[in-house]
Amino acid sequence: MKAKTRSLSTQLVLSLGIVLSVFTIAQAISSYDLARVGVNAVLDSRLSNVAQRVRDLFEDAIPRRSAGSSNADDLAVLVWEPDHERPARTTDSAVVFNRDAAPGFSDQIVNREAWRVYTMVAPDNDVIQVAQRTSVRQRMAEESAVRGLLPVFVLIPAVWLAVFVCVRRSFRVLNRLGLQARAIDPAHLVPLSARDLPVELMPFVCSINRMIQRLGESMRLERDFISDAAHELRTPLTALKLHADNLEGDIAHSNKERFQALRQTIDRSSLLVVQLLQLARADSQLVEIPTDAVEVTQVVTSVVADLLPIARVKGIDIGADELAPARVCATESDLRAVVKNLVDNALRYTPEGGSIDLSVFTVHDCVRIEVADTGPGIPEEALPRVFDRFFRVNHGIEGSGLGLSIVRAIVLRHGGTISLSNRRGGQPGLRAVVTFPLVGREPLGQSGSDACAGHAAYVHASRA
Ligand SMILES: Nc1ncnc2c1ncn2[C@@H]1O[C@H](COP(=O)(O)OP(=O)(O)O)[C@@H](O)[C@H]1O
Ligand SMILES: [Mg+2]
Structure with missing residues (x-):
């Protein structure tokens, strides 16, 4: 089952957004x-104010006989004189409240309608009642409370936006660290930068940097060991070769074949030692990248010329599709080692009668060197391992398993990229793509290699 990837920033945005939204809604x-209670209190005080005004100033202004029912939103004012069954004055003859209600506020049902009534007894024992329909009061309270809610509808999206922006800003530093960590590989063991780092991340970054340091140290020891061992082996192997050369004349005819096998083994061992030294040199951080440029096309044509005799013997058609002029900062021997190993592999693993296409072109800020053959390709599951030292797929064909390790070490040390892929579209074969930064350009970062890879897909599609 695929593990679920959890995003810390999404979790933070969600939890903070939800918590803040719940608070805002509460x-x-x-x-x-509060708004509803407040409006009801204001309306109550209005009823009692009107009652006081009527008692003190305007009792005579209330009509003795109202023409009919007042407007639904209006207050109804009733004045009762002592010992009378009907109100002496009223603004709404359609309603009659309970005159015996206790002084103060009461809720009464009149004509199946709820009313809020304020009852007051005047000094002359007249009873003054001021009332308002409860439905009108509720509507006013509701309208006022809803007006208070409107800002919340703006506030909640604003809260989410603010949380999102804040979390994104806080995570920028993590993204920066992620990019730095992604750029770390055996050729670039650079510690992570601790500049502008929050204290919470310091222990984490320090541990990673210590680990990078230890890794660099152990890789250096391993390289030194390989280089020393190869150096030590070179002298006895050269002596062995000399002895064999001297002996050649004295070997009896019947032993010639076995003697040739011995010489081949010595040659293979010498080649292995040379490759080990090449690998140690390519891996070394101490070897400076030259500032002088070398012309890629020249190196490619010279390698092809060197290997042409082998291609002829195997009946392999080797040719160049496109050789654009391009210069990269590298020594000729390094660039030659890269091209030679790739073409050598193509020749070695492509069966007789096959073909090898080479091309050199520039894309964005890099030079792309492609070697495509019509051999068997490499099983997909073995592709991630072919750059490992001594890793070989086809044991039936002679080799050391060091060629691609050397190529990768050289390419990475020069800030380039390498990729191997099987050709598609029914055509068997392998396509090796190497990129180097063009002279005067930065080492290929993620974007640079992506840009080059994009073009690779196009070239691949147009040819496959
Ligand atoms: N062009 C190619 N076609 C098929 N297989 C290849 C090709 N290039 C490399 N390989 C496979 O990758 C392995 C590793 O290659 P390399 O590191 O050059 O070692 P070597 O060639 O000495 O075996 C080879 O053993 C071979 O199986
Ligand atoms: Mg090889």
Whole structure:
């Protein structure tokens, strides 16, 4: 089952957004209730104010006989004189409240309608009642409370946006570290930068940097060992070769074949030692990248010329599709080692009658060197391992398993990239693509290699 990838920033945005939204909604609900209670209190005080005004100033202004029912939103004012069954004055003859209600506020049902009534007894024992329909009051309270809610609808999206922006800003430093960590490989064991780092991340970055340091140290020891061992082996092997050369004349005819096998073994061992030394040199951080440029096409044509006799013997058609002029900062021997190993592999693993296409072109800031053959290719599951030292797929054909390790070490040390892929579209074969930064350009970062890879897909599709 595929492990679920959890994003810390998404989790933070979600949890903070939800918590803040819940608080905002709770706050909105409580202010909604407060607004309703507040409006009811204001309306109550309005009823009692009107009652006082009527008692003190305007009792005579209330008509003795109202023409009919007042407007639904209006207050109804009733004045009762002592010992009378009907109100002496009223603004709404359609309603009659309970005159015996206790002084103060009461809720009464009149004509199947709820009313809020304020009852006051005047000094002359007249009873003054001021009332308002409960439905009108509720509508006013509701309208006022809902007006108070409107800002919340703006506030909640604003809260989410603010949380999102803040979390993104805080995570920028992690993204930066991620990019730095991605650029670390055996050829670039650079410690992570601790500049502008939050204290919480310091222990983590320090541990990673210590680990990078230890890794670099152990890789250096391993390289030194390989280089020393290869050096030590070179002298006895050269002596062995000399002895064999001297002996050649004295070997009886019947032993010639076995003697040739012995010489071949010595040659293979010498080649292995040379490759080990090449690998140690290519891996070494101490070897400076030259500032002088070398012309790629020249190196490619010279390698092809060197290997042409082998191609002829195997009946392999070797040719160049496109050789664009391009210069890279590298020594000729390094560039030659890269091209030679790739073409040598293509020749070695492509069966008789096959073909090898080479091309050199520039894309964006890099030079692409492609070697495509019509051999068997490499099984997909073995592709990630072919750059490992001594890793070989086809044991039936002679080799050391060091060629691609040397190529990769040289390419990475020069800030380039390498990729191997099987050709598609029914055509068997392997396509090796190497990129180097063009003279005067930065080493190929992620974007640079992506840009080059994009072009590779196009070239691949157009030819396959
Ligand atoms: N062009 C190619 N076609 C098929 N297989 C290849 C090709 N290039 C490399 N390989 C496979 O990758 C392995 C590793 O290659 P390399 O490192 O050059 O070692 P070597 O060639 O000495 O075996 C080879 O053993 C071979 O199986
Ligand atoms: Mg090889």
